[in-house]
Amino acid sequence: MRRTRAFLPTMKEDPSEAEVISHRLMLRAGMIRKVAAGIYNLLPLGLKVLRRVETIIREEMNRAGAQEVLMPLVIPAEMWKESGRWDLYGKELLRFKDRHDREFCLGPTHEEVITDMVRREVRSYRQLPLNLYQIQIKFRDEIRPRFGLMRGREFIMKDAYSFHATERDAEREYENMYNTYTRIFERCGLRFTAVEAETGAIGGRFSHEFMVLAETGEDVIVSCGTCGYSANLERAECRPPEGGAGEKEKAMEKVHTPGVKSVEEVSRFLGVSPERLIKTMIYETDKGPVVALVRGDLEINEAKLKRLLHCEWIALADEEKVRGVTGAPPGFAGPVGLEVRIVADHSVSTIVNGVTGANEEDYHYINVNPGRDFAVDTWGDIRFALEGDPCPRCDGRLSLSRGIEVGHIFKLGTKYSEAMRATFLDEKGVERPMVMGCYGIGVGRTVAAAIEQNHDEKGIIWPLPLAPYHVYILPVNVKDASMREVSERIYRGLTDSGVEVLYDDRDERAGVKFNDADLIGIPWRVTVGSRVKEGKVEIKARDRNEAEIVDIEEAVGRLVQRVRGGT
């Protein structure tokens, strides 16, 4: 492609709308343009990269035995009513009516449609298993779209759904998809890790998120360098503390603590370390108020708390509710003497002579001991893991890092097949619901994540498999006949060899072109400059500083070799 003909509007300045690096660079490199909040045009360069990811996904999904289908974007409400999600899904589901006043929605995910499709055709275990996927536009009316393609409302997703006669076969396919996803992200040239994820009601270990590692990621990954355990922060297990302080229990005492509320304030005021405090949080749930306790230096993980309590929803109580439960304003709550269900994190169990609020404004108790001074109804793991925590699986230590969730695999079980009566007859002629799995990859998000992971201060540095073009030809001065002639020759040579080339034939100053080349991030650059007089051109990799000077006649061959060899 000649740069003079390309629809490739690059920008020198940072657009004010973009916050994160991938969003900024995609706008500046002319890959995307915004149409509305969370809705984007993909320009040629952006689409090319997206297609690279799609191609890798297709090849690996097909290789894994999945078959591609294409389901509609517009879905009739009946299907969502049948699965029960029409009422559950909330405002993210964009609903509308057609001219006949029939209700529809834009598909944010396709479990209903695929389940309907399969149940109409599959009668026998002989027709199973099936793994069907599509690469389609999804629409989720996100509360707050942001970060460009990273979190749009309209986005392209690969979603696959599998159907099985047995749990065991569904688990086999889960492994198959785990391996397939690993291959996909490896082929994309990304550094990533698979982590255990929240499984919600289904439970078990059958949900993994694939995280591209990046400092700027929104998700926190907890991992153990010794045994390889890794999980997302919501999920990561915390091992209960062992032993105790061995300190002698003292008599509980009420102390005056005027205006001293936060953990930090209390520990400073009383001169005790935060690990001695029993942080007391009041929650409201669909099953009534609950008091949650955690050691003062730790934080409560609401997802774990919710799971432990088996409740539908959970929220921190407001000031009024806190007064109702404790009789004191927030900041002075403690478990002593409360008549509400008390849930405590394991970390509280080893506290001896601790400190808590006295449920009375401006007073705390000191020398509080669990068991002696208050009773805990339920002990459990309800805190967030911290850097340096002991690993739940081995003797190692946990460390925290950041990532971007680009893929998620999930064993669904029979949730949808039961709700929508997708059944088959097994070998014995017994009618049974199909066991399902679902497997998603955010295609646009993968592109964004690739940029988050591969860039420098000058621009994008594409991994070769995702690069929109392989080689950038940069004649320093197109008015110089020999430079132009050599550039044209290399352009033809590379193109004839099947290498994709962006040829910057613009009559621009060299600096403009160098900066554009770095911004766009094509892996290989050929600079055709004053050395043509000596029969030489320069070849430089985007991710390296030094250029290699080669004979003009050798340039094409070298580049073809590099692009093919991936070195």
Add this chain to the structure above:
RNA sequence: CGGGGCGUGGCUCAGCCUGGUAGAGCACCUGCUUUGGGAGCAGGGGGUCGGAGGUUCGAAUCCUCUCGCCCCGACCA
């Protein structure tokens, strides 16, 4: 949805407080010079100041409403 902020040529922004001629840099067009890391000079085109209403002799500027966008929180690929 709650909290904060912003809408002025294609882009980045000034002007608004204290009402009176719509500005700068970049980009674009023409010419000359220049040509290895975002050139120089000269000339030129382009904005109903997000929209509607109001106050005023007069509104980008003050008031009211409205729309859009961005950032912080709960959701997710």
